[in-house]
Amino acid sequence: MNVSVTDAAPKPAETLSCYIQRVRNSLSLTQLELSTKAGIHVQTIRKIEAGGTSRLNQKAKSGLAAALGIPQEYLDAVVKKVSLEAIxxxxxxxxxxxxxxxxxxxxxxxxxxxxxxxxxxxxxxxxxxxxxxxxxxxxxxxxxxxxxxxxx
Ligand SMILES: [Zn+2]
Ligand SMILES: [Zn+2]
Structure with a gap:
């Protein structure tokens, strides 16, 4: 059982901006490092963390999931504001x-x-x-x- 994956699960009612920030900080990544790892523009990450966007396209979602070491379903749950159990x-x-x-x-x-x-x-x-x-x-x-x- 991978403990870090469990810790990286979104908390109930956590917003996308809080969630990305929290997981990024737990991995000690800067926004720039995350953007490089995820293969998406750093502006996109800044926008997400500033709460400027609550949706992710497929590229951003798969990139972020891979870079943060979390299942894409976790991001789906946060974006759709549903519990993990629902997805x-x-x-x-x-x-x-x-x-x-x-x-x-x-x-x-x-x-x-x-x-x-x-x-x-x-x-x-x-x-x-x-x-x-x-x-x-x-x-x-x-x-x-x-x-x-x-x-x-
Ligand atoms: Zn088996
Ligand atoms: Zn039975």
């Missing part, structure tokens, strides 16, 4: 996930279909009865009693 889903790798622990953001990203570590297709439901996962605290499916972890 991610409870998905997990049945081989790598230890049921009862938090999920890696690499799995829960809406765009992820396969596990980044082992290539197994991600699941969002019980392998045996196909009921969706209701809580990450559960180790066993409440509908059929089977473990969420694939064992073989």
């Amino acid at each position: 991610t889903s409870l998905k997990f790798c049945p081989k790598c996930w230890t049921p009862g622990t938090t999920l890696d953001p690499m799995w829960t990203s809406l765009r992820s279909k396969y596990c980044f570590a082992c290539g197994t297709q991600l699941r969002d439901r019980c392998l045996s009865c196909h009921e969706p996962i209701v809580s990450l605290k559960f180790k066993f499916c409440p509908h059929c009693g089977k473990s969420y972890k694939q064992t073989e």
Whole structure:
């Protein structure tokens, strides 16, 4: 589990300008350094941090996400002012996930279909009865009693 990714998650009601500034500062990057890393104009970053823009085009979004080491979904959540849960889903790798622990953001990203570590297709439901996962605290499916972890 990558702690820095968790720390970099947007806080509820955090604005885009605060969020970019906070993550940039946590990485000790200047606006200029960030713009170089992200491949976008420093003016764009100044404008974002000054609160002058609340939207990101695809280029800025992917550049900033890569430079700040955060999933693009985090930026989507801030821009759309929705919770992370609304744009991610409870998905997990049945081989790598230890049921009862938090999920890696690499799995829960809406765009992820396969596990980044082992290539197994991600699941969002019980392998045996196909009921969706209701809580990450559960180790066993409440509908059929089977473990969420694939064992073989
Ligand atoms: Zn895996
Ligand atoms: Zn089940």
